[in-house]
Amino acid sequence: ISQMVTSTAEVVDALFAAANDSNAVVIRCIITSLKQIGNRDSNLVMRRGVHLLRETSIQAPQRVIIFEVLAEIITENNLVLDEAVALSLTSSAAATFVAKPEREELQQAASLVMVAAGARSMDTVIAELLKHFEAGVIPHDFVIKTLGELASRNAAAFVPRLKEVFYRVLPVLAMLKADKTKEAFASALASFAEAVRGLQPESGEQPVAEVSPTAFQSEASTAFDVLAAQWLTCRQTPLRLGTALALGQLSFLVSSTHLDSHLPKLTAALLGLYSKDGAAATVAVSEALSLVLAQAHTTACPSLDGLTLSVSVGCFNALTEAGSGAKGRNEILRCFETLCSRDSEQVAVFLLQKLESKEAKGQWAALLILRHVVTRLDHKFEKQRKWLVAGIRPLALEMDLEVRKALAQLIIAMASQGYLELEGGRSLVQFVVAQCAMQSDTEAAKGSSKQKDEVTSRDLRSVCEELLHLMTTNIPRMDKVLWPYLLELLLLPAYTTALGSVCQSISNLLVRKTEQ
16 A cells, blocks of 8 residues: 555555454454545545456455445445446346355345445345346255345335345245245245335325335235245244244235134244243333234234134233343333224223232232323223222232333323323322331441342332322323322321422422412
């Protein structure tokens, strides 16, 4: 690089030639320099890089850097490639997928540059990839992975060409033997369907015909049948979970009749994965189940009516499993949201029964679900409001702090929806005040460490103080519930240690009354 050079092209060539240096610092400097030149003269760096990729003498480490630099230049500059450059680049990248010996880092870099090029040259990239779908030949995993990435990164350009992609992909499904290859195809199919779903307009608007879900019903049904019948029951966990997600996405494309015919067996199979694959599968299975249930509800599948209880049981059990994590919990809550949209009464009865159990984890899960559905679907519970208030009142006597915290959070959700104005509502206010009067536990007072997610009495007291503050500042409809009831609680000796919180809340009420 230090030798005298006479043009920018020679600088670029020298930098690319030095890209096989073993020193990581040198490599970083080379990459930075190439990107800086590329941002000023994109076409020059692209032409020189593409030219070098055709040279057989260029080693794998250099090829990785060339691909990565070109991909970043294309992306950062939103570059429209010359047709000849695009053809040469995509041809070199696709050839890398099948080159021997295989190097995953190099294949990944080649895939990266094809996805980048696809942003403005989608036709060229897809045409090159589809060349590898020859009759009787299974394409390389990175071919189908790259198609999936193209769909994910640039749905608007990819979906109009999805018919042609399906035409090449579907005949291959029956030929696949290796689980790793099946995983790649399942992931790509999920990306294809998700891309279509992401292009749909807001409700009430008509979708564009060529990207409408109905345009792909036949192809999606074929893929759906293969995955549901053969891949979902395979032995390998990664493939099972990838298949579940693909089926969840594909359910958006198949017809209502087709989905309805599969729904009982499909939901049973998905629920079975909870017990088969354990907590590690919760996120994938719950996301798939949430997508399937939402689509079945949207398209009014009749068989969904008979599945409410079995799905509620399966999802509830998964929610109580340790290690489900926040994302897994959120997907399960979405499942219950869909079930409540369909049959709120049956779900309410099921959850109230769980509240009557003496298992703290079950009570916590039921309270969490109720909080979610009450917040989002209050209109569905008009007939069950009194049941719900009566059903949660006995939990005020529970000793488990996690259950008490979940109860307090449900109470504030109910407060904003008017539940506390019903008979028994004041007893729930009293529960919140009682937690504000709690003495801090010994461990917390001494400053000793606690387990992650463990609820202490100090945590609970802090939460309830905040909830009481919200009731008196942000929920005007609570005035008639709290006034003058808080004055009565203020006089009770048991709540002396809550004096500060209660007095502040009374002050908040008086300020609001004065303003009115």
